[in-house]
Amino acid sequence: MKIHEYQAKGLFREAGIPCPEGHLVTSSAAIDELAAKLTPGIWVVKSQIHAGGRGKGRITMAGVDTGGGVRVTKGPEAAIAAARSMLGGTLVTLQTGKAGKQVNRVLVEAGVDIASEFYLAAIIDRETARVAIMASTEGGTEIEEVARTTPEKIHTVRIDPLLGYRSYHGRSLGLKLGFQGDVLKQFDTLVSNLYTLFVGKDCSLAEINPLVLTSQDQLVAIDGKLNFDDNGLYRQGALVALRDVAEEEPLEVEAAEFQLNYIKLDGNIGCLVNGAGLAMATMDIIKAFGGEPANFLDVGGTATPENVARSFRIMLRDKVAGIFVNVFGGIVRCDVVARGLVEALGEVQLEIPLVVRLEGNRKDEAVALLAESGLPIITAENMKDGAMKIVSACQAGN
Amino acid sequence: MAILLREDSKIVVQGITGGAGRFHTSLMVEFGTKVVAGVTPGKGGQDFEGVPIFDSVVQACDATGANVSIIFVPARFAAESILEAADAGIELVVCITEGVPAIDMAKVKSHLARTGTLLIGPNTPGILAPALRCKVGIMPDMIFSPGRIGVISRSGTLTYEAVDQLTRLGLGQSTCIGIGGDPVIGLAFLELLELFEADPDTDGVVLIGEIGGNQEEVAARYIKEHMSKPVAAFIAGKTAPPGKRMGHAGAIISGGKGTAADKVAALEAAGIKVALTPSDIGDTMLAALEEKRNG
Numbered sequence: 001m002k003i004h005e006y007q008a009k010g011l012f013r014e015a016g017i018p019c020p021e022g023h024l025v026t027s028s029a030a031i032d033e034l035a036a037k038l039t040p041g042i043w044v045v046k047s048q049i050h051a052g053g054r055g056k057g058r059i060t061m062a063g064v065d066t067g068g069g070v071r072v073t074k075g076p077e078a079a080i081a082a083a084r085s086m087l088g089g090t091l092v093t094l095q096t097g098k099a100g101k102q103v104n105r106v107l108v109e110a111g112v113d114i115a116s117e118f119y120l121a122a123i124i125d126r127e128t129a130r131v132a133i134m135a136s137t138e139g140g141t142e143i144e145e146v147a148r149t150t151p152e153k154i155h156t157v158r159i160d161p162l163l164g165y166r167s168y169h170g171r172s173l174g175l176k177l178g179f180q181g182d183v184l185k186q187f188d189t190l191v192s193n194l195y196t197l198f199v200g201k202d203c204s205l206a207e208i209n210p211l212v213l214t215s216q217d218q219l220v221a222i223d224g225k226l227n228f229d230d231n232g233l234y235r236q237g238a239l240v241a242l243r244d245v246a247e248e249e250p251l252e253v254e255a256a257e258f259q260l261n262y263i264k265l266d267g268n269i270g271c272l273v274n275g276a277g278l279a280m281a282t283m284d285i286i287k288a289f290g291g292e293p294a295n296f297l298d299v300g301g302t303a304t305p306e307n308v309a310r311s312f313r314i315m316l317r318d319k320v321a322g323i324f325v326n327v328f329g330g331i332v333r334c335d336v337v338a339r340g341l342v343e344a345l346g347e348v349q350l351e352i353p354l355v356v357r358l359e360g361n362r363k364d365e366a367v368a369l370l371a372e373s374g375l376p377i378i379t380a381e382n383m384k385d386g387a388m389k390i391v392s393a394c395q396a397g398n
Numbered sequence: 399m400a401i402l403l404r405e406d407s408k409i410v411v412q413g414i415t416g417g418a419g420r421f422h423t424s425l426m427v428e429f430g431t432k433v434v435a436g437v438t439p440g441k442g443g444q445d446f447e448g449v450p451i452f453d454s455v456v457q458a459c460d461a462t463g464a465n466v467s468i469i470f471v472p473a474r475f476a477a478e479s480i481l482e483a484a485d486a487g488i489e490l491v492v493c494i495t496e497g498v499p500a501i502d503m504a505k506v507k508s509h510l511a512r513t514g515t516l517l518i519g520p521n522t523p524g525i526l527a528p529a530l531r532c533k534v535g536i537m538p539d540m541i542f543s544p545g546r547i548g549v550i551s552r553s554g555t556l557t558y559e560a561v562d563q564l565t566r567l568g569l570g571q572s573t574c575i576g577i578g579g580d581p582v583i584g585l586a587f588l589e590l591l592e593l594f595e596a597d598p599d600t601d602g603v604v605l606i607g608e609i610g611g612n613q614e615e616v617a618a619r620y621i622k623e624h625m626s627k628p629v630a631a632f633i634a635g636k637t638a639p640p641g642k643r644m645g646h647a648g649a650i651i652s653g654g655k656g657t658a659a660d661k662v663a664a665l666e667a668a669g670i671k672v673a674l675t676p677s678d679i680g681d682t683m684l685a686a687l688e689e690k691r692n693g
Contacts, residue, residue, distance in 0.1 A: 129507040162508040232499035261645040276645025277553020280634040330538030384677040
């Protein structure tokens with residue numbers, strides 16, 4: 001699960017990580033009230049959407065470009081004007097796709113007197129199964145870029161979660177960043193707080209970028225990101241309330257309600273598969289034969305007739321040009337899946353090509369069932385055969 | 399004969415009275431697996447189809463000599479069940495449960511490093527050794543056949559796809575292991591490759607990876623430097639968009655790392671044959687064995 005920057009900063013503050021004074025506005029009336037709250041000085045006005053690249057992104061309102069997704073303004077009046085030109089607009093960044101995202105929330109944040117910028121993040125290191133804290137002097141730039149060009153500038157400590165954070169972890173990182181005296185102590189406390197937040201809230205990523213050292217020698221989190229481990233959400237009731245469904249793909253939200261793993265992609269060939277690995281491989285093989293997958297869809301190891309029918313409805317609403325059903329029957333029997341297919345197709349008038357590949361447990365019965373149904377199903381011998389057939393059927397239809 | 403499992407592997411099922419526990423215990427027993435005990439706190443003294451149920455793993459071990467555990471408990475209890483098994487002296491734990499928080503698994507792994515317990519999973523279809531008639535998992539046993547190929551995989555249905563092809567090509571399997579689709583897991587490709595390399599009854603290995611993490615790259619390095627047996631690989635997720643969790647919690651490209659292209663490149667650079675599609679996994683293994691034979 002992802003949350004907005006202003007929500008992450010709320011959790012940072014709760015955890016004792018200093019952030020600049022900020023005001024969130026979600027309505028024109030709330031923007032009016034800002035005049036009484038903002039003091040003279042620099043204000044940074046930031047669109048709140050989940051996608052990254054906001055600073056370089058552009059906002060349009062009624063077809064008119066109103067400026068960037070993040071703007072530094074001088075004085076309350078300019079800040080208020082910037083907020084007005086963002087709220088309700090559509091922000092297009094490198095990560096949003098062409099359609100962009102509507103800006104429903106704007107954060108107006110006090111400017112900070114920056115002396116130097118750093119990077120600080122916590123993740124779970126898969127290889128060592130420890131919490132890795134990474135820090136760098138290259139704050140404000142994408143850490144992937146730093147990792148590619150100057151990996152020696154990223155410093156890492158790995159913490160055994162059974163032992164937890166110890167002061168020397170933070171101190172050793174702080175020394176690498178060149179901190180000393182009171183700033184080093186501040187940094188130790190800040191890393192400790194970030195670690196506690198990361199573990200306590202089941203984060204998959206807790207990132208502060210940039211972490212700023214002000215001219216007054218104070219460490220402040222200027223921008224930050226928190227992502228959460230979905231597997232931990234069952235014990236994070238307060239976090240679930242922070243979810244912004246408007247930022248998610250509607251069909252994905254609907255599919256998730258039925259425990260279907262569905263991810264919408266840009267292509268036009270729908271895929272219905274059992275198992276995540278096979279589902280990924282099915283997308284790959286469609287692409288390998290010149291087609292474009294419309295989705296990732298794992299109906300689960302136990303593909304029930306109900307879930308097969310639901311999956312069909314979702315793909316048809318996504319207006320796919322054809323559907324490839326690829327099921328390896330193990331514990332789940334192919335004839336049960338075939339019956340689900342026949343049922344699902346009884347409800348809808350299918351006007352697009354459907355290729356079905358069933359392999360494994362009770363395959364012959366399944367193939368017979370499909371043949372008897374008289375439905376216009378193209379059967380496939382194996383995955384490769386199925387992928388070729390659906391790609392050529394979709395191309396013929398265009 | 400196999401890796402991880404032996405003739406004397408005796409299995410205790412943690413969560414034997416739940417839906418999945420009951421269903422798969424029956425199938426494991428039917429296949430020939432020596433299921434000697436079940437554990438469900440509060441149901442000690444009862445039995446499931448003749449398998450005695452205990453209140454704790456320690457009791458189950460004392461009474462039956464169980465040395466391998468399989469876990470079907472709900473996600474919120476899974477980490478504790480692994481710890482209970484480890485502290486009871488179980489040698490090998492297979493955690494089928496999906497949805498265990500990653501931080502819990504990190505803590506569990508830290509503890510297992512002290513007890514020396516081997517862990518497979520979580521979020522795995524388990525282990526199957528055809529010649530031993532031993533299945534500690536949920537795999538459809540009818541597609542397997544005894545033989546000399548090892549299979550290790552991060553995905554369930556892709557494993558079945560591969561095993562089905564191997565069986566049809568006359569390539570039976572020594573041991574098949576699903577290592578699990580989560581970011582933090584027990585034994586990974588590296589440790590299992592080491593076991594297969596040392597196993598006198600395995601001639602070659604099929605390795606099925608996917609996006610996320612870097613254990614395929616680590617495996618490639620090991621194979622190149624230390625492995626004498628041929629390996630055939632497949633990597634899923636070439637078309638997966640970055641930043642999205644593709645079904646498995648561990649199948650995510652983050653920060654530009656863990657892409658299928660990187661993994662395929664690392665494997666090929668190490669001289670490993672990588673199947674283009676899942677339909678080619680069996681043939682790729684056959685070709686790798688052939689190449690080895692011709693030296």
